[in-house]
Amino acid sequence: MIIRLSEELIVNSYKTIDGRGARIHIAYGAQITIQFVHHIILHNLHIHDIKPGNGGMIRDSVNHYGFRTRSDGDAISIYGSSNICIDHISMSNCADGLIDAIMGSTAITVSNCHMTNHDDVFLFGASDSYSEDALMQVTVAFNHFGRGLVQRMPRCRWGFVHVVNNDYTHWLMYAVGGSSHPTIVSLGNRYIAPTNRAAKEVTHRDYVGEWEWRNWHWRSEGDLMLNGAFFVQSGKKEFIRKYTKQDMIKAKPGTFVKRLTRFAGTLRCRVGRQC
Numbered sequence: 001m002i003i004r005l006s007e008e009l010i011v012n013s014y015k016t017i018d019g020r021g022a023r024i025h026i027a028y029g030a031q032i033t034i035q036f037v038h039h040i041i042l043h044n045l046h047i048h049d050i051k052p053g054n055g056g057m058i059r060d061s062v063n064h065y066g067f068r069t070r071s072d073g074d075a076i077s078i079y080g081s082s083n084i085c086i087d088h089i090s091m092s093n094c095a096d097g098l099i100d101a102i103m104g105s106t107a108i109t110v111s112n113c114h115m116t117n118h119d120d121v122f123l124f125g126a127s128d129s130y131s132e133d134a135l136m137q138v139t140v141a142f143n144h145f146g147r148g149l150v151q152r153m154p155r156c157r158w159g160f161v162h163v164v165n166n167d168y169t170h171w172l173m174y175a176v177g178g179s180s181h182p183t184i185v186s187l188g189n190r191y192i193a194p195t196n197r198a199a200k201e202v203t204h205r206d207y208v209g210e211w212e213w214r215n216w217h218w219r220s221e222g223d224l225m226l227n228g229a230f231f232v233q234s235g236k237k238e239f240i241r242k243y244t245k246q247d248m249i250k251a252k253p254g255t256f257v258k259r260l261t262r263f264a265g266t267l268r269c270r271v272g273r274q275c
Helices: 131-135 237-242 254-260
Strands: 015-018 025-027 032-035 038-043 046-048 076-079 082-087 090-092 099-102 106-111 114-116 118-120 122-124 137-141 149-151 155-157 160-164 176-179 183-187 190-192 203-205 218-221 224-226
Parallel strands (some): 025 046, 118 149
16 A cells, blocks of 8 residues: 655654554655654554655755644654654655654654665754754664665764664765764664775764864774774763663674564564564
């Protein structure tokens, strides 16, 4: 089943959209918008070829659109919302990002998803000047970042982002980036660098010199670096130790990632049978 949205799908609080037992494609129309709500689950959907809406507001490339105006072509847009779970989603080829989480959104988990054929994959944080995003907490776990991806897996502004046991098999520019001193903890991922010698670095920091970013907490532990991939760390090494099991998922070593992500993306479920 292909669902083409002429207007963006606005999701209310305490809602689950679960595509198990069917093949649901949200495509060729507007995006899923999660705005000023909480406790949302999106599960087992294909989302691709999303287009911008037809509203009249001129786009602001820094702060995105205003209050419930036209959609900008993300697969999933999270705006001022919390307690969001995005699980087993296959996403590709949208007009803007695949997932944007902005304007004070927090308590977000993106897990077991499969991303392909896209430039700006995930953006966490509205702008470098919007300090309210400092409360943002995001977990990116057990995902497969696959063919045809360029950058932002994720790109982070402010906040705390835990990147754990993901499989990065393709990127053209970089995998994990950011600005405005976000905290990024990378544990047990597999990073396979592209053949391009200029793109071996996993990390990318925007709009700032080393004199400043060297104090940002970007740490890597247990990651598997292949084909020349390398992660430029910064901040204090012991910084990770202050986080407990309640703060972060316990990571497996990067050598386990291929097994952990083998069912990333939508599941082939049948009604009445266990997935």
